[in-house]
Amino acid sequence: MYKVLLLxxxxxxxxxxxxxxxxxxxxxxPLLASSSPLSLLRSPRxxxxxxxPHRRLSLTPPTSSSLPQPLRNLSNRAFDDSSxxxxxxxxxxxxxxxxxxxxxxxxxxxxxxxxxxxxxxxGEFEFEKVSAWKSFVVKLRMLIxxxxxxxxxxxxxxxxxxxxxxxQLKSRFSTGLSLPQICENFVKAAYDPxxxxxxxxxxxxxxxxxxxxxxxxxxxxxxxxxxxxVAYVPVCQEKEYYLACACEEIxxxxxxxxxxxxxxxxxxxxxxxxxxxGIEPQVERIGKYKSAGDQLARRxxxxxxxxxxxxxLDNIYGNWLDEVSSARGKKRxxxxxxxxxxxxxxxxxxxxGWITNIHYDDEVxxxxxxxxxxxxxxxxxxxxxxxxSKVRKWTLDLLGGKDQIAIIRASGSISRVRSPLSIxxxxxxxxxxxxxxxxxxxxxxxxxxxxxxxxxxxDALASDLMWREIRLLxxxxxxxxxxxxxxxxxxxxxxxxxxxxVAENLTLTGSIGVVxxxxxLGKLYEKIGFNKEIISRGKYAELLAAEQRPFRPDEAxxxxxxxxxxxxxxxxxxxxSRSMTVDKMEEVAQGRVWAGKDAASQGLVDAIGGLSRxxxxxxxxxxxxxxxxxxxxxxxxxxxxxxxxxxxxxxTLAGVNTTIKELLxxxxxxxxxxxxxxxxxxxxxxxxxxANPFFTLIKDYLSSL
Numbered sequence: 001m002y003k004v005l006l007l008x009x010x011x012x013x014x015x016x017x018x019x020x021x022x023x024x025x026x027x028x029x030p031l032l033a034s035s036s037p038l039s040l041l042r043s044p045r046x047x048x049x050x051x052x053p054h055r056r057l058s059l060t061p062p063t064s065s066s067l068p069q070p071l072r073n074l075s076n077r078a079f080d081d082s083s084x085x086x087x088x089x090x091x092x093x094x095x096x097x098x099x100x101x102x103x104x105x106x107x108x109x110x111x112x113x114x115x116x117x118x119x120x121x122x123g124e125f126e127f128e129k130v131s132a133w134k135s136f137v138v139k140l141r142m143l144i145x146x147x148x149x150x151x152x153x154x155x156x157x158x159x160x161x162x163x164x165x166x167x168q169l170k171s172r173f174s175t176g177l178s179l180p181q182i183c184e185n186f187v188k189a190a191y192d193p194x195x196x197x198x199x200x201x202x203x204x205x206x207x208x209x210x211x212x213x214x215x216x217x218x219x220x221x222x223x224x225x226x227x228x229x230v231a232y233v234p235v236c237q238e239k240e241y242y243l244a245c246a247c248e249e250i251x252x253x254x255x256x257x258x259x260x261x262x263x264x265x266x267x268x269x270x271x272x273x274x275x276x277x278g279i280e281p282q283v284e285r286i287g288k289y290k291s292a293g294d295q296l297a298r299r300x301x302x303x304x305x306x307x308x309x310x311x312x313l314d315n316i317y318g319n320w321l322d323e324v325s326s327a328r329g330k331k332r333x334x335x336x337x338x339x340x341x342x343x344x345x346x347x348x349x350x351x352x353g354w355i356t357n358i359h360y361d362d363e364v365x366x367x368x369x370x371x372x373x374x375x376x377x378x379x380x381x382x383x384x385x386x387x388x389s390k391v392r393k394w395t396l397d398l399l400g401g402k403d404q405i406a407i408i409r410a411s412g413s414i415s416r417v418r419s420p421l422s423i424x425x426x427x428x429x430x431x432x433x434x435x436x437x438x439x440x441x442x443x444x445x446x447x448x449x450x451x452x453x454x455x456x457x458x459d460a461l462a463s464d465l466m467w468r469e470i471r472l473l474x475x476x477x478x479x480x481x482x483x484x485x486x487x488x489x490x491x492x493x494x495x496x497x498x499x500x501x502v503a504e505n506l507t508l509t510g511s512i513g514v515v516x517x518x519x520x521l522g523k524l525y526e527k528i529g530f531n532k533e534i535i536s537r538g539k540y541a542e543l544l545a546a547e548q549r550p551f552r553p554d555e556a557x558x559x560x561x562x563x564x565x566x567x568x569x570x571x572x573x574x575x576x577s578r579s580m581t582v583d584k585m586e587e588v589a590q591g592r593v594w595a596g597k598d599a600a601s602q603g604l605v606d607a608i609g610g611l612s613r614x615x616x617x618x619x620x621x622x623x624x625x626x627x628x629x630x631x632x633x634x635x636x637x638x639x640x641x642x643x644x645x646x647x648x649x650x651x652t653l654a655g656v657n658t659t660i661k662e663l664l665x666x667x668x669x670x671x672x673x674x675x676x677x678x679x680x681x682x683x684x685x686x687x688x689x690x691a692n693p694f695f696t697l698i699k700d701y702l703s704s705l
Contacts, residue, residue: 123616125221162203167454197228208485209506278523287513290591315595400631414458430462448618457489470497478621482614488677503596513591
């Protein structure tokens, strides 16, 4: 859902906000007895988000001289301010004919979508048998490799997939898992003659389904090498099992926690809380599926929001049933019956073929020893994720060809400029991202570029500036957008500037809509005895400053028109980028979030797949043969920051990394027009919270700001 929030308040009121809210929330009766979570609302950025005229997003109609030619040959008049202006009749007729053509829905699955199997290459991994000469070269390079790259022959690569997984590359001082490095390790392990197999520990995951799809694809690719891959699962819900069932064998301890009971989606509402503390949200929502403002303005879920979330849940649940039934060789009906039976006994899981056997970790290791022909008293040579990530591709002779394709990663919330206290890798900084785009555009080294996006959006101005730069880059060389867990609002804004968009089946996509508003704190001020008077010049000067009263009728009218204008500009730019008529785009906009598979059928996405398919399409667009190797160049690999160095050096000091990051992030905040998707909580899908429900409700709302 595209979300416009103007997080701006008078600097004179900031200290008052902090003090007054802390006072009222800490002295409230039983309903507000827990002041800790509510005190999070005291920051001024959570109070006034009205639309200041001087900060409105202005998207002037592009002209032939100011923009590269439309990638999809759509008329630039799609940007005309008049809603009556239509695209040329002949263009409109052609698009209408295309829309009337029957769509082959059977192709909207797996690695193909709407004819993309013919138009776009698949990019499927093919394991190539290592020649004698290459084997000799690899052995020679291993002899001269760095000490930290030495791996004993017959080793087992082990990795713990648990917690959050970043779509960004990690520096060697960083902690946590990185999707690019996970995928690279699978490829290296497949060709590394020293690696006999993979032993995966799969625990509670806290990432989206897009990343899970990418990891699962690499597990299946690794199996093509003929090496074994075994999963050990002590705690398992749907997402963890989705990965585990891609492995050859699944083992669990007798006391394992299995809860394969189905999926839920939740939407939380703060209107009751706000009413009790005397805060009136004044929300202007554009788009019937726009639910971001519902968290503030409503007490219950709207019919449209229920429809949208139900469709997302059906996509995810249906995909899970299909893939699991295929992996386990069972009928879909049998999988559904098992889920609905509420089975939790590990013995029953083994009996029904959901897991291979019941073993403790040491028993699995003993089994692996026997498989490798090792004696029981010998130590199994294991190489973990962190150590194996240091093994260079050069050592295994896995370097690409002469042609280079740039990979530009955009992960996290979007900001226009970096705060002095913000940490590296904490989000997408517009200014820095634009520098990367320009460096690729100005360089003759790169034949194409891939924009890898994993973002719910953020600053609308930054999104537009990056859209412009991506369009300029696409005018000089092929640009492919590869979307991970989410590319919504500002994230999709960036993606739609590319020539081709690739998404996973379950990537959260679109969210073309706006919501804006402000808080009326009049009743809260009365409760705490606070008064505020304003002297102003200019009819709308108090639009931001007067948070102690509701909008006047003329202010409300201006506010509504501003929101309509912001929505129209985003919708029209989306229509322009995707070669749709404005009317057609209106049907798929309205603030709706689509799963990648459905987004493809609606024309918001071109092909279904991961980064490998994006690379294959980039090669095709750059006239590079599919069987020819290319070198993928990560633009601006991460350099270690002070917090990362401290967390690496002091890893034994509990909470150093977390404390520093939380402290720095708490001291920074964004202001201006926001283009974000609201917070959607998927229980057993994004990780069910075990915390107090009230804390969860507050956390869900704050995550959307």
